[in-house]
Amino acid sequence: MTALFVGLDLSTQALKASLLDADLRGLDEVQVRFDADLPQHGTHGGVLPSHHPLLDEPEAAAAPVHMYVEAMDMLWDRITSERKWPVERIAAISAAGQQHASVYWARGAQDALRSVQSTQPLHTQLGPQTFSRCIVPNWQDATTLDECEQLMQHADATPHLARTHTTPALCETTGSIAHTRFTGAQILRWRTRKPEQYQSTERITLVSNFVTSLLLAGSEAKIAPLDLSDACGMNMWDMTQHRWSDPILAFVGGDAESLAAKLGHVVVDPREPMGHVGTWLQERYRLPPSCIVCQATGDNPATLQCLTPRLGEAVVSLGTSDTVLLPSRVYAPHPQYHVFAHPASTPNAAPDATPPYFLMFVYKNGSLAREWARDTYAAGTWARFDAALEAAPEPRGTGFYWLRPEILPWDARGVHRFDEGGKRIDEFADATLNVPAMVQSQAMAFKTRIAQVLGTQIPLSRVYVVGGAAENRSVCQVLANVLGCEIARPLISGRSAETGERVPYNFCSVGAAFRARWVWQCVQDDHTPSFEKCIADARGAASDAYEVVAQPNPTHAHAFATYVDTWKALEHEAHAAKA
Numbered sequence: 372m373t374a375l376f377v378g379l380d381l382s383t384q385a386l387k388a389s390l391l392d393a394d395l396r397g398l399d400e401v402q403v404r405f406d407a408d409l410p411q412h413g414t415h416g417g418v419l420p421s422h423h424p425l426l427d428e429p430e431a432a433a434a435p436v437h438m439y440v441e442a443m444d445m446l447w448d449r450i451t452s453e454r455k456w457p458v459e460r461i462a463a464i465s466a467a468g469q470q471h472a473s474v475y476w477a478r479g480a481q482d483a484l485r486s487v488q489s490t491q492p493l494h495t496q497l498g499p500q501t502f503s504r505c506i507v508p509n510w511q512d513a514t515t516l517d518e519c520e521q522l523m524q525h526a527d528a529t530p531h532l533a534r535t536h537t538t539p540a541l542c543e544t545t546g547s548i549a550h551t552r553f554t555g556a557q558i559l560r561w562r563t564r565k566p567e568q569y570q571s572t573e574r575i576t577l578v579s580n581f582v583t584s585l586l587l588a589g590s591e592a593k594i595a596p597l598d599l600s601d602a603c604g605m606n607m608w609d610m611t612q613h614r615w616s617d618p619i620l621a622f623v624g625g626d627a628e629s630l631a632a633k634l635g636h637v638v639v640d641p642r643e644p645m646g647h648v649g650t651w652l653q654e655r656y657r658l659p660p661s662c663i664v665c666q667a668t669g670d671n672p673a674t675l676q677c678l679t680p681r682l683g684e685a686v687v688s689l690g691t692s693d694t695v696l697l698p699s700r701v702y703a704p705h706p707q708y709h710v711f712a713h714p715a716s717t718p719n720a721a722p723d724a725t726p727p728y729f730l731m732f733v734y735k736n737g738s739l740a741r742e743w744a745r746d747t748y749a750a751g752t753w754a755r756f757d758a759a760l761e762a763a764p765e766p767r768g769t770g771f772y773w774l775r776p777e778i779l780p781w782d783a784r785g786v787h788r789f790d791e792g793g794k795r796i797d798e799f800a801d802a803t804l805n806v807p808a809m810v811q812s813q814a815m816a817f818k819t820r821i822a823q824v825l826g827t828q829i830p831l832s833r834v835y836v837v838g839g840a841a842e843n844r845s846v847c848q849v850l851a852n853v854l855g856c857e858i859a860r861p862l863i864s865g866r867s868a869e870t871g872e873r874v875p876y877n878f879c880s881v882g883a884a885f886r887a888r889w890v891w892q893c894v895q896d897d898h899t900p901s902f903e904k905c906i907a908d909a910r911g912a913a914s915d916a917y918e919v920v921a922q923p924n925p926t927h928a929h930a931f932a933t934y935v936d937t938w939k940a941l942e943h944e945a946h947a948a949k950a
């Protein structure tokens with residue numbers, strides 16, 4: 372009986388599960404979509420509509436915690452009754468959860484988790500009394516601007532926190548400046564507005580260890596501890612001291628000790644199993660008692676686990692926002708990006724092992740800006756858009772299209788165009804030049820930030836491109852020319868047990884299943900392989916993990932390399948000008 376591995380992903384809109392065999396071939400995927408499958412909760416896009424009575428504030432972005440519990444019931448029903456997964460072969464499970472979002476467990480919650488009966492679903496047993504807050508603030512929430520300001524000021528005013536001349540104390544200490552979606556600001560606002568709810572809270576988890584806790588439900592259950600990589604998205608973990616930052620906890624929680632108790636400990640080794648599946652899963656769905664529950668992590672760390680970029684490689688996700696994930700050996704925090712612990716790094720690892728950190732850059736003006744260029748300058752068709760890109764393969768001026776206030780550079784606004792000589796212009800003589808100007812400029816923004824971090828020692832050797840626009844070959848060719856390296860598309864796919872067809876799989880749940888495979892291997896073996904080696908060995912040489920979709924054209928790549936300084940100066944000028 373060969374072992375199988377499951378990865379879950381509790382994302383904004385759905386709870387998904389991927390089933391992989393020991394060679395990491397995908398056998399099936401299943402999901403519960405919140406809006407469609409659990410309409411009684413009334414979510415749109417997985418969050419409650421504004422002014423919903425459950426929301427603390429009319430404009431907050433949050434989901435009902437009970438919807439997530441109910442989704443877990445429905446998922447396991449589907450896995451066993453509809454899809455008939457051979458659950459008795461599942462050897463290990465891990466999960467991914469939306470980063471930053473937090474779940475508030477009431478006093479007595481661990482006992483409630485221990486007393487669940489396998490004859491009943493979870494949602495009828497873990498009722499409102501199990502949670503001290505009925506909602507889970509979502510990463511899209513932006514109600515906490517004031518708290519961000521206060522956190523930054525408090526950290527700057529705290530004498531013994533790490534800082535540099537250029538990096539504020541909160542950023543130097545936690546790897547990120549304050550962000551509205553990060554858990555620290557979220558807890559601070561809620562505690563000060565709902566002190567009685569805060570007082571009645573036993574534990575605060577992220578979505579990742581909330582899922583882990585549900586997997587442990589049953590007689591031996593515990594509320595699972597936090598994963599290190601995911602804990603870095605809270606603005607409270609001191610990355611220089613490898614512990615909670617007491618001054619920050621004291622500010623967020625009123626006193627450091629009580630908040631530290633609510634947060635519990637952070638597990639610094641991702642190989643450490645959390646236990647075995649709880650009696651609820653064993654008895655109700657026949658999972659074997661030997662099935663290991665691994666730590667869960669955030670969805671971006673899980674994507675990194677799925678694509679396993681090495682040092683000198685990056686993941687570029689071209690979606691609503693464009694996101695760059697970049698493994699790093701050095702802890703070099705900067706206000707313009709996030710530094711998180713790498714989800715597959717282990718304590719005391721050899722210097723050539725998995726890098727200890729990864730960086731995340733988020734650019735707000737991603738696909739919406741590209742679609743705007745398509746509609747405005749390419750008659751609304753991707754064919755014309757692609758033709759415009761191909762007609763200008765080298766810089767013929769540039770532009771900045773910050774249609775929404777940008778993150779990188781911070782608060783940059785408006786549309787700015789510059790001709791070939793670097794002179795500001797209102798419009799290009801040939802307006803279709805806006806299309807290459809935009810896509811090239813987006814790629815230059817990736818190039819300059821990546822180069823700033825990698826330095827001259829480590830050349831960028833490959834970029835894995837994912838997200839909607841990654842399907843576009845012309846966009847990929849621009850990326851190859853500007854970034855000066857090959858562009859690869861990950862081949863993460865598997866069978867659909869329903870149709871038998873090969874279908875693309877979800878990166879986050881597959882990344883979680885990879886962690887399950889690795890942790891299981893480490894438990895079996897005396898020696899513990901690095902994550903990358905374990906995944907490469909399991910997949911075997913025959914199966915390609917990616918396909919190269921574009922190679923740089925040397926002449927065009929040279930043109931972009933020599934354009935960097937000019938482009939940086941123009942970006943600076945456009946940013947300074949505002950809209």
Ligand code: XUL
Pocket residue numbers: 382383468469470471510552669670671
């Ligand atoms: C990352 C972030 C989002 C969520 C999506 O910082 O907020 O990407 O992780 O679930």
